[in-house]
Amino acid sequence: MALPRAIRLLAAVTICIFLFLFLQILRAEPGAIRLPDGHKGKESNSKLQKWEHDPQLDPSGEPPEPLRRVKGDNYAPDNENSDRINATILSLVRNEELKGILDSMNDLERTWNSKFNYPWTFFNDVPFTEEFKRKTTAATKAKTYYHQIPKEHWEIPSWINHDLYAESVSLLRAQKVQYMEKTSYHQMCRWNSGLFSEHPALLTTQYYWRVEPNVRFFCDVDYDVFGWMADHNKTYGFNINIYDSPESVATLWPETLKFLQDHPGYVHEESAREWLEDGMHRPDNKRKANGYSTCHFWSNFEVGDLSFWRSKKYREYFEHLDRSGGFFYERWGDAPVHSVALGLFEDKSKIHWFRDIGYQHVPFFNCPNNPKCGGCVTGRFTDGEGWLNREDCRPVWFKHVGMD
Ligand SMILES: Nc1nc2c(ncn2[C@@H]2O[C@H](COP(=O)(O)OP(=O)(O)O)[C@@H](O)[C@H]2O)c(=O)[nH]1
Ligand SMILES: [Mg+2]
Numbered sequence: 001m002a003l004p005r006a007i008r009l010l011a012a013v014t015i016c017i018f019l020f021l022f023l024q025i026l027r028a029e030p031g032a033i034r035l036p037d038g039h040k041g042k043e044s045n046s047k048l049q050k051w052e053h054d055p056q057l058d059p060s061g062e063p064p065e066p067l068r069r070v071k072g073d074n075y076a077p078d079n080e081n082s083d084r085i086n087a088t089i090l091s092l093v094r095n096e097e098l099k100g101i102l103d104s105m106n107d108l109e110r111t112w113n114s115k116f117n118y119p120w121t122f123f124n125d126v127p128f129t130e131e132f133k134r135k136t137t138a139a140t141k142a143k144t145y146y147h148q149i150p151k152e153h154w155e156i157p158s159w160i161n162h163d164l165y166a167e168s169v170s171l172l173r174a175q176k177v178q179y180m181e182k183t184s185y186h187q188m189c190r191w192n193s194g195l196f197s198e199h200p201a202l203l204t205t206q207y208y209w210r211v212e213p214n215v216r217f218f219c220d221v222d223y224d225v226f227g228w229m230a231d232h233n234k235t236y237g238f239n240i241n242i243y244d245s246p247e248s249v250a251t252l253w254p255e256t257l258k259f260l261q262d263h264p265g266y267v268h269e270e271s272a273r274e275w276l277e278d279g280m281h282r283p284d285n286k287r288k289a290n291g292y293s294t295c296h297f298w299s300n301f302e303v304g305d306l307s308f309w310r311s312k313k314y315r316e317y318f319e320h321l322d323r324s325g326g327f328f329y330e331r332w333g334d335a336p337v338h339s340v341a342l343g344l345f346e347d348k349s350k351i352h353w354f355r356d357i358g359y360q361h362v363p364f365f366n367c368p369n370n371p372k373c374g375g376c377v378t379g380r381f382t383d384g385e386g387w388l389n390r391e392d393c394r395p396v397w398f399k400h401v402g403m404d
Contacts, residue, residue: 054395055403057379059369060355066231067223070115075224077117077141087207087226088121088145089113092192095129098136100213105139107217111358116224118209119143121201125154125187145201153195154187160328168329175247180331190327192299192334194318197309205306206230212300218358219373225303225357235350236304236342238297239359239366241394246288248331251324253292256340259320266313272348275400276340281393295393296339300361303354313345348401353394355403363388 074083089108093101105120119142122128128146137144156165172180179185192210196202207226229237253276260267267273278293279286285294308314318337326332342351358373359366363384367376382388 054379055398056355056367056394057369061370062223062356063228063352063354064232066228068227068231069223075116077143082117083224083227084116084118085207085224085226085230086205087209088119088202088205089209089211090121090123090196090202091211091213092123092149092188092196093213094124095126095132097213098132101211102135102139104211104213104215104217105136107215108211109140111217111219112221112225113140113142115222117142118226119145121145121147121205123147123149123196123199123201125149125184147199147201149191149195149199153191153198156183156187156328157322159323160325164325165328172247172331177245177248177331180248186328186331189332189334189337190322193327193332193337194309194314194322197306202306207303207305210299210302210304212361214362215300216360216375218360218376219356219368219370221357221372225354229303229305229352232352233350234305234352235308235346236297236302236338237352237354238299239301239354239357240298240361240364241295241397242298242364242391243282243285243393244289244294244296244333244336246285246292246294248333249289249292249294249326249336250330251290251326252321252330252332252336252340253290255321255324255326256317256344257291259317260344263313263316266317267344268347270347270349271345272343272351272397272401275348275397276343278396278400281396282390292336292340293393293396294336295396296333296335297342297351298361298364299333299335299338301354301357301359301366302338308342308346311345314341317341317345351401353397353403364391 068083073079076082091101091104101122117140120136120140122132122136122145124146125148127148133144133146156162169180202208207229209225225237228234275295276292277286278295282293282295286292318341321327321332321337355366356368356370356372357366358368358370358376360376363382365376365380365382367373367378367380369378381392
């Protein structure tokens with residue numbers, strides 16, 4: 001028996017409403033990133049909320065086994081046959097930053113190194129003061145070493161044209177490139193990019209963990225981080241991924257492409273090149289940086305294998321960049337230089353996100369959802385101005401590479 005017309009109409013309308021509601025649910029964004037309290041968000045917010053999911057909000061623990069643990073005295077500071085592998089914590093630091101490095105040391109010792117007792121190796125362009133040595137030695141049970149950087153690794157190289165350098169400084173200062181006028185900043189970036197691995201004191205060392213003054217570590221880490229790198233065949237570990245000021249690296253990518261033209265076989269088959277060239281999220285950055293997204297591993301935290309920085313490919317690449325003068329005529333940072341090299345020459349699966357190492361270098365955080373962490377807000381990326389949230393480019397890394 002046919003249904004009355006009114007009932008059929010009602011049924012059709014109900015189905016339409018149901019379909020409409022169903023589509024709305026499908027389009028809703030799951031797990032949009034929680035923004036810091038008080039962030040009123042403008043344009044920056046809307047970008048963020050398009051990111052589907054911030055994995056740092058998920059409960060997380062340690063990375064996969066095998067994990068090397070403390071058992072008895074196997075990592076005791078004076079154990080000659082300890083389970084420590086060939087590695088050091090390293091820090092380029094000024095005498096005037098003593099208080100800042102002691103704060104960083106106290107945090108890293110408390111959360112990790114008081115268990116594993118890896119040595120600390122300090123570098124400076126001038127001799128360390130006795131007070132610096134005394135106080136930093138007293139801040140750890142592990143061994144401490146102090147080294148001066150050879151002049152030829154620090155001084156402005158002979159091929160830099162000083163007039164051009166001065167002109168570039170005024171030009172890029174006008175474009176608001178931070179620290180452009182600080183020669184020591186250029187020297188520091190160059191050293192951290194390609195000369196730290198060449199310091200005679202590190203020549204037989206394989207892994208390093210870079211630590212700066214005034215950084216914080218929030219989470220207890222109960223496994224040997226260097227041992228984990230070795231067991232899992234990792235080259236590099238990061239924990240924060242941000243965009244750079246494109247004006248500071250405007251010719252880094254074009255110079256890189258020139259290098260690749262001469263060495264077409266150097267790009268790794270499993271490289272993260274697509275990540276370097278991503279233009280979806282910040283197209284302006286990519287345009288101004290002439291093809292490079294400017295997304296980089298924030299290198300004030302890095303755990304790495306020095307063999308990568310000493311490899312033929314990287315030595316040649318660094319030499320090429322260095323000769324082009326961009327460490328002075330622009331303000332190439334060691335973070336984008338390291339990131340571009342890793343993104344091109346390394347297998348992307350050998351780059352690891354240390355999500356579990358809670359960390360802060362002003363103004364950014366890496367703060368896991370983990371009961372082992374204290375003193376930071378889970379998932380908070382910055383406690384600075386709201387627009388800084390826009391600088392987070394981890395989602396671009398996750399998109400292209402995943403979370404390994
Ligand atoms: N010895 C020495 N260390 C420096 C110099 N400039 C920077 N550093 C160190 O290099 C690292 C990066 O410098 P920093 O001022 O923190 O730069 P930012 O993190 O980019 O603001 C820190 O560990 C500093 O202590 C310098 O002229 N001499
Ligand atoms: Mg710093």
